[in-house]
Amino acid sequence: MRIPCPHCGPRTHEEFTYYGDATVRRPSSSSPDAVAAFYDYVYTRDNPFGLHRELWFHQGGCHEWLVVERDTRNHAIKGAVPARDVFKAGESK
C-alpha cells in the first residue's frame, strides 16, 4: 500500500501510523447530551465497506497529519491531503 504524501511524494505505508476515522468531530462539552456525545465520539465507529476518510501520521517522513481516502475493500488509495487544510476548511463528513 502506497500513500501519496502531499509533502513528500509517494511513500510506503510503513512510514505512516494509522490514527483512525477522520470524519468524527469532537462534540461540545457544554451540550446537555455531552456524555452520550463523547461516548459516540470516542468509541462508536462505522465499519464502512468502500471509501473511508482516515487520519494517517507521516512519522517516517515529514511529521504531518494527513487525511487519506482509502477503499476498505481493496486498499486502493484515492488521495491524501494535509489534515490541517481539511480542518481549516471546517469540512465535516
Next chain:
Amino acid sequence: MADALHFAFNPGRLGHREGAPGLVLQELTQFTLASVIACKDQAAQAAAAAQRAFGTSPPMAPATAAGNALTFIWSGPGHWLALGPHATGAVEARLGTAFGTHASVFDQSGSRVLLELRGPRARDVLAKGMSIDLHPRAFRTGDVAVTTASHLAVHLWQVADEPVYRLLVVRTWFDSLWRWLAASAAEYGCEVLAPAPYASHTA
C-alpha cells in the same frame, strides 16, 4: 564528539576486494546542525528572514538550498535543518537572531551522524533498504527525502550527479544503520575513508 565510525570500522576496504569499490563511504565531522521550525502561518516570513540573513530562501518542497555559511535542508512544511561548518560561537544564536519571532531554532549539532556516500553502486546500496525511488528521473541533485533506511528515520539528499549522497541519521541509531550499510555494500566492495571535516561542496 568522537567520530561515529570509530566504533564501527576503521578506514579500509570491506566486502568484495577486486576492482574499484562500488561504494565509498566517509563520515563528515565538525558541522553545526540546527532545526528551524516556522511558527504557525509564518513560513513565508521565515523564508524572507533567511533570505535577508543567509542569502537564500529555505525550500518549500523537499530540496536543499545553499546560502552564505549554511545550507537549508527541507524537513517538512515550514520545517528545515540548517547545516554548516562547525563554528565557535553559537550558530543557534545567529539563526535565532535572523529568524526572530518567525521560527523556533534549536541546536542539533551532536544529535546526528553525517555520512557521504559515493561510488558507482551507491544508489544500489541505498536501494536495498530504502523504499523511495532513487532513479535520476525521480531523485536528482538538490532533492531531499525525509524517509527511512533499514527502518531508521534519515534525511537523504543528493549533492552531485555521479551520484553523491549525504545522509543524516540520529547518532544513537548509527550503529544499526552501519550494520545494514556494511552488509548491503559488501557485494560491491566498500571503501571507508577516514572522517573529514564538513564542507558544503564535494570535491
